[in-house]
Amino acid sequence: METVPNENNALVNLDLQPVFLDSPNNMEATPNKRRKKKSIVWEHFTIENVGAGCRRACCKQCKQSFAYSTGNKVAGTSHLKRHIAKGSCPVVLRNQERDLSSPFSAPPKIGSNAMNPAIEPPKRRYRTATAPFFAFDSDRCRHEIARMIIMHDYPLHIVEHPGFMAFVQNLQPQFDMVNFSTVQGDCVATYLREKQSIQRLIEGMPGRICLTLDLWNSCQTTGYVFVTGQFVDSDWKIHRKLLNVVMEPYPESDSAFSHAVSSCLSDWNMEGRLFSLTVNQPLSEIGIDSLRGLLSEKNPNILGGQLLLRNCLARSLSGIAQEALKANHETVKKVRDCVKYVKTSESLEEKFLSLKQQLQVPSTKMLALDDQTQWNTTYEMLLAASELKEVFSCLDTSDPDYSKGPTGEEWKLVENLCTYLKLLFDTAILLTASSIPTTNTRNW
Template sequence: MATPETPATPATPTENHEIVPKNEMIHEHSHEMVPENEMIHEHNHEMVPENEMIHEHNHEMVPEHEMTHEHNHEMVPENEMTHEHHHETVPENEMTHERHHEMVPENEMIHEHHMVLGNEIVPGHEMVPDDEMIPLNEMVLAEPQPNYIETPPNNPETQPSKRRKKKSIVWEHFTIENMGGGIRRAQCKQCKQSFAYSTGSKVAGTSHLKRHIAKGTCPVVLRNQQKNNQLSPYSTPSKVSGYGGSTDPPKRRYRTASAPYLAFDPDRCRQEISRMIIMHDYPLHMVEHPGFLTFVQNLQPRFDMVSFNTVQGDCVATYLREKQAIQKVIEGVPGRICLTLDMWSSCYTVGYVFITGQYIDSDWKIHRKILNIIMEPHPDSDTAFSHAVSACLSDWSMEGKLFSVTINQPLGDSAVDNLRALLSVKNPLVLNGQLLVGSCLARTLSSIAQGAFKFLHGTVKKVRDSVKYVKTSESHEEKFIELKQQLQVPSTKTLALDEQTQWNTTYEMLLAASELKEVFSCLDTSDPDYKDTPSMEDWKQVEVLCTYLKILFDTANLLTAPTIPTTNTFFHEAWKIQLELARAAANEDPCISSLTKTMQEEFDKYWKNCCLMLAIAVVMDPRFKMKLVEFSFTKIYGEEAATYVKIVEEGIHELFLEYAALPLPLTPTYAEEVNGGALKQDNGGASGAGLTDFDAYIMETTSQQSRSELDQYLEESLLPRVHEFDVVGWWKLNRMKYPTLSKMACDILSVPVSTVTADSVFSMVGKEMDRYTCSLRPETVEALICGKDWLQNASVITLHAPIKMEVPI
């Protein structure tokens, strides 16, 4: 406690002596007034803040939390003391006697000459009893970690003699302004108030800057503290230490990283709750659940939990913010956009059309995003899909930019006609609409597999019951494994029951059981409880089924890749399935032909619908071009192959001419002048009338040059076949050589062959919206589903899938 001060006796002016306030000191040589919290070095007259000391030899300022060795002047951290002869580091809780090296408890005071500089005890390093020490778990004023200078070890001229001086924490809140003439001032980042810092060789220090921030004299910091009822960055919740609100300086400093000043923001909390609900499919009503309310109240008592209606509005607001960013991306897409349509059912007899956009951006990266969720009151009507597409095109201003539409289910002729009629009005047709509507490959494969299981329903059930008998009893499984070892069956497959809605699990179950059929036959004779074992005829049917299911399985597996595959990947897969099923359907073995006939008939519908689009896509692959089309069509069609090859050739040339006829994009400078109205068209002169024929000539000659661009590409030799080949990247590198063809290639290669996500590729049942989601408003449903897709994929960089291609041409 400070003692009362005695009134000062007025000083009498004398020669060269002026009356000085008691809170100022007179330097003995220059008689300049200095605040009492600063000290003047007797030689170079530089002002030093009260929390800093002057080394007696080289006069460098050292922060009070550091001590300087008196011989070699190296700075030593406060938690270490160096023996003056051997310079050994000693932990801070032990002090070493300089002569006998005995450890002395920290609560005892050591009177050693190496703790004294100039026969004076160093200020700020007095030993303090244990009961006055600040607990280690209290946060105190922290200084940044020191920076070290790295120099070559064997160069004495570049070896530093000391560590770099530390920077005060106040510079996180102040900036230095150069006023000219060697004068610098410190400006507060919060209130913009300016303070003296240095005038030439005189430095004012940082103590007054610390007081401005820590003691609440800054009006902005004070206002934030009153608003949020929080402590300043220099204080802690339990005790204000350092400069925060206590008049006593800290007894000891700890080198902890300075934590940022985080103010409680209820609006930010609401935004994060809405993001959490969107990203993890949490119900909106969770904000009214008692358990969640208790959790949030204990986490932050000052947060007022929002209601269901409020969080519903917050989720829609989050969706709209993200939509603005997606809108800018779509507007900047240089090419066209492809859509997929996936109809979901519901328990309320209404349907929901999931509309997904796929495109290649200006960086030549392929992307896939959910754009809309459209509720359809009559999902089975012929106008359901056309209505959804129309709404999507209007919502995203994509009229004129649509390239193709892929639908998850077969459409009737009337539905297809309605869709094409709508798109012909709002979008220029590509190849007279031949590429406009496509089928979903994943749904086609699942439907074929499901039909095969139904055809062999009895056989599949026998195998499933046999696997269930083994897997549902530990003793049965042990007996089965014992028999397998006795018979020395080489199979490494493991039996597992299938999930009947996922056809890949049924295929894997049948495949494993087929390889272990000998063990099942032996189990039938050794275990009287095991009945209804599959016969040899049943096992033959299972083997045939697995043979052709494997072709479907390998193709569908490409759709489960984490990256987005390009369209050219699936031509080889599709023509291989078409060829194998056609051969199997004509097989003389009735077991094979009867099973594969229905499979071939269903896939033939997909092949006829998507063959042209897949063929044009593989022509855009410089490793195959027209050669793979000619080879595969010869295998499939035999003598009629030339007719189908000609259809592809004519189609790709016609499509290329459509791209060549498109107007060239404006240069940025010209576009700015047009938009700004700077350009004016004169009635005469070079830009006036009379050049209509010239424009037609330009279009004609450009088309001829562009046609040769396609011919040049097709005539060049094929690239070597490699598995990890980035076909879009190749067109990016060759876009200057093929400017028109590269644009067409990007649009074709971005056509999606599947409408479903990776987790639904093998599903044999349609998607159904859950009851809770259906109870929400349609705009809320769209906000939750689209927002989740955008937020989860915001930081995901999509790459192009490598092409698995081994064709013996």
């Protein structure tokens, strides 16, 4: 039975022929699906086909033609805008001159389009970066003000100063200015938040804590004991936190430090977790016995207070250095007077440097006066002077006013003194370094 073809089962053979949309023969037959041109230049130009795949733009005024497209490459419209906007077209230029020569025409304004109102200058398009939006947070601003006062030790009344109030209001008019009582409460709240953070660190430490006591006396003869804690966390990171500042009306009493330690242990719940106690203050035997008894009572595993130290290592190093300098006081004074003589006059210092160049002394040290309250500056002064001793020895030949400096034996004594002080100096530098390896780090 022969099947009658219908629309459901019919087999249709289509001969597909390629259609060249861009060919000249099909240009008129093929509908133009390009988007509508929006540039202002097309009010003054027309597009003409001059060959296969080649089109040019023709000016309606002067009939000049310009390149527009060749194949898939499009020349753009910038050169067309310059032709009509900058007077390159002779017809437009003649119209402008005729309008300017009329006695009834007003002079065009600079920067306006009055010279050719039909033509708009090309507009530049700039990409503007979108600035991130930050929502104003009044509570965070109050927190930052409290943090600023605590960090820089500003008075609380700074928030009521007219200058500060005007600055904040101009910076953010939406911010409601705080008063003395408000900022005081914010500072206390900041302190409590920081205390809770340190409390969590202390509770999470796997070992014990070391305390250091320092005393500061005010002009009202009232003392303040600063209690600092050092401990190592589970990641072997060293922490150093100021835990308490305890006011002591009678700082010279034997029980002043015992009271500060007892308050700290009770405030931070550290009974039984104290490892050692370092006191940076001379104490009497009664005061030491009082501290040792407190440690034995609050910390029964502290070996009966045997780890109680009189001074920390830094203070011990300073004491040794001060004793060495005191034993050689006369020699150190001679060197200090020589350095002072050179440093008090620019002309003498220039003469000293000139003499150093003549003698070809290889030292790169520079002379500097010391601070007698800091032994490290005295060591640096002695070290620089000892390396420049040849210049000091010859200075009296060029400067008759220069008194006799140290003798050869005294310079040798200075060199020996610097040799011993260098050991203390290097140790102190190691202690004050920004990062100190923990005990589980070994250097080979």
